[in-house]
C-alpha cells in the first residue's frame with residue numbers, strides 16, 4: 157500500500173470536517189495546588205524501567221548500550237536513522253553545574269522525598285554527569301528519540317531529540333504513574349542536524365517555570381523537575397549565552413511527528429508496532445480506549461465526556477455501517493485528549509506559539525516550551541511567536557491547528573483504521589493492502605477520521621464551556637451562556653483592550669451586592685481597567701463603563717440563579733480557586749531571566765516558581781512588593797510581548 161496514495165486519493169483529509177471552522181471573533185463557537193503530601197522515597201529507591209527501549213527498535217548503528225558507550229561522541233553526530241525509534245546515547249559531561257531550582261510539585265509527583273534534591277546523586281543526574289548504567293552492572297542506558305514533523309504546514313523530514321536525552325522511566329509507587337525522565341540541553345545526538353545540542357539559560361528558565369505553572373492550573377503538560385546552569389557552556393545564539401539543562405518528565409514524549417516520519421518512510425510495520433506500544437504501554441491497554449459517542453442534539457455533555465470503554469482489543473464495532481477497530485479507538489483517544497488540552501489553553505489564554513506536529517503530544521500534553529505566552533489583553537489574533545507572520549499559531553487558530561495535526565495522525569494510522577475487521581488478517585498484516593481492498597479501506601478511514609473530527613469539536617466545546625463556566629462562577633450550564641455570557645464578555649475585553657486573566661480574578665472578588673444598581677455596576681467596571689484606563693477606538697469612559705456594566709448585570713443574574721443571594725462568599729471562594737492571581741507572563745519571565753542571568757539573583761527564581769505552583773493564592777508572603785507588581789497591571793509597554801524561536 158502506498159501511503160502517499162491515501163492522501164492523494166482523498167484531498168479532504170487535508171481539510172477540516174465540513175462543519176468545523178476555525179474560531180472567529182464574532183462567533184465564539186469557533187474559539188493552590190493540592191500537593192498530596194507523601195513521604196516520598198530516594199532517587200535510588202525510585203522504581204525504574206526502560207519499557208520504551210526494550211519494546212521498540214533501536215538505531216541499528218549501535219545495537220547495544222556498550223557499543224554506543226565505547227564510541228567516541230563525535231561518531232554519534234547527526235545522520236539519518238531508519239527503521240528505528242531511538243538511538244542509545246549518553247549526555248555530555250558538564251563542568252561545574254549549578255542547580256538553580258527544583259520544583260517541589262514535580263518532586264512530589266515523581267514520588268521523591270523532600271531533601272533528595274540536595275544529594276550529590278540527584279545533582280549529578282540532572283546535570284547529565286551521571287547515568288543509571290555502568291559497564292559492570294548494566295542498568296538503563298539513555299536514549300534519544302527519532303521523530304519527524306510538519307512545521308508551519310510543510311514537511312520538515314527527520315527531526316528527533318536533537319538536544320534531549322532520556323535517562324529512564326520511573327514509576328511513582330504511590331500513584332503508579334510512570335514517567336520518562338529526560339534532560340534537555342544535554343548535548344548532541346544523531347538528531348541534532350546542524351545545531352549544537354545545547355539549550356540556553358533564557359529558554360530553559362521559561363520552560364522550567366511555565367510547564368510547572370500549567371500543571372498547577374490543571375492543564376495537561378510535560379513537566380520540569382529541575383533547572384541546572386552550565387556556566388562554562390557558552391552557547392551561541394543571537395549572542396553568546398550561558399547554557400542550561402532542564403530535567404523534565406512526561407508520561408510519554410511521543411509526538412504526532414513520531415508517526416509522521418514512519419508514514420513518510422512507508423514503514424507500515426513500525427507504525428503498527430508503535431500504535432500497539434502506545435495503546436498497551438502508554439495508555440492502559442486496548443480495553444481502556446473509547447468507543448464512538450453519538451453527537452446528536454440530544455446528547456448531554458456528560459455523555460460526550462464519558463464514552464463507553466472496556467471493549468476488548470480484538471472487537472470491531474459497527475456504527476452506522478462503519479466498522480471501527482481498535483486502532484480507530486486509539487485515534488479517538490488521542491484526539492479527545494488533545495481536544496481537552498487545547499480547550500484549556502483557550503480558557504486560560506495560553507498559546508504554545510509553535511504547534512507543529514513534532515510539538516503535538518500523543519498523550520495530549522502541552523509540549524515544547526518555545527515562544528509560548530499567556531495572553532495579556534484579550535486579542536484572538538495574537539501570537540507570541542515573532543516568526544509566525546501568517547498567524548498560523550495565533551490564539552484563535554489553536555483548536556483548528558491541533559485538528560490539522562490530528563488529521564496528519566489519521567493519515568499515518570489510515571491503513572490500520574481503514575482495515576476494519578481485516579486488520580489482523582495474515583495477508584493484510586504481511587502483504588499490505590490489495591488493489592481491490594484499497595477503495596473500501598480509504599473510504600472507511602476517511603469516515604472514521606471525519607467522525608473523530610466531529611467528536612474532537614464536541615469534546616473541545618464541551619471542555620471549553622465547562623472551564624469558562626467555572627471561571628465565571630457558574631455551577632450549571634445554560635444553552636444561552638455561550639452567546640450571552642462568554643461571547644459578549646470576550647468581545648468587550650477585545651473592544652476595550654482589557655486583560656484576559658485579570659478580568660476573571662477581579663470578577664471573582666466583586667461582591668454581588670455591589671452590582672445591584674446600575675450605578676454600582678458602572679462604578680465596579682473600572683476594576684477591570686488598566687492603570688491608564690482602557691484602550692480601543694471609539695469609547696469614552698462613560699460608554700466603556702456602560703458596556704461593562706451591562707454585561708455585569710447579565711452575569712449577576714446568572715450567578716444568582718446558581719448560587720442564590722446568600723452564598724456570595726462561597727461563590728467568590730470557588731471562583732478564586734479556578735482563576736489564578738498569578739500567571740508567569742512574558743514580561744515577568746524576562747525580568748526573572750535578566751536577574752538570574754545578569755545580576756546573579758537566584759532567589760527570584762524560587763519565588764516565581766512558588767507563585768506558579770500556587771497560582772490561586774491571594775498572597776505568598778515571600779516578597780510583598782514583588783508579588784503585588786507581578787499580580788498587578790501589566791506595564792503598558794510590556795504587554796503582548798513576542799519572542800523568537802531561537803533557544
Ligand SMILES: Nc1ncnc2c1ncn2[C@@H]1O[C@H](COP(=O)(O)OP(=O)(O)OP(=O)(O)O)[C@@H](O)[C@H]1O
Nearest residue numbers: 315316317318319320348351352353354524525526
Ligand atoms: N540547539 C539544538 N541542538 C540540536 N537540536 C536542536 C536544537 N534546537 C532545536 N533542535 C531540534 O530541532 C527540532 C525542533 O526544535 P524545537 O525547538 O521545536 O524542539 P526542542 O525545544 O528542542 O525540543 P522539545 O520539542 O522536545 O521541547 C527538534 O528536533 C529539536 O531537537
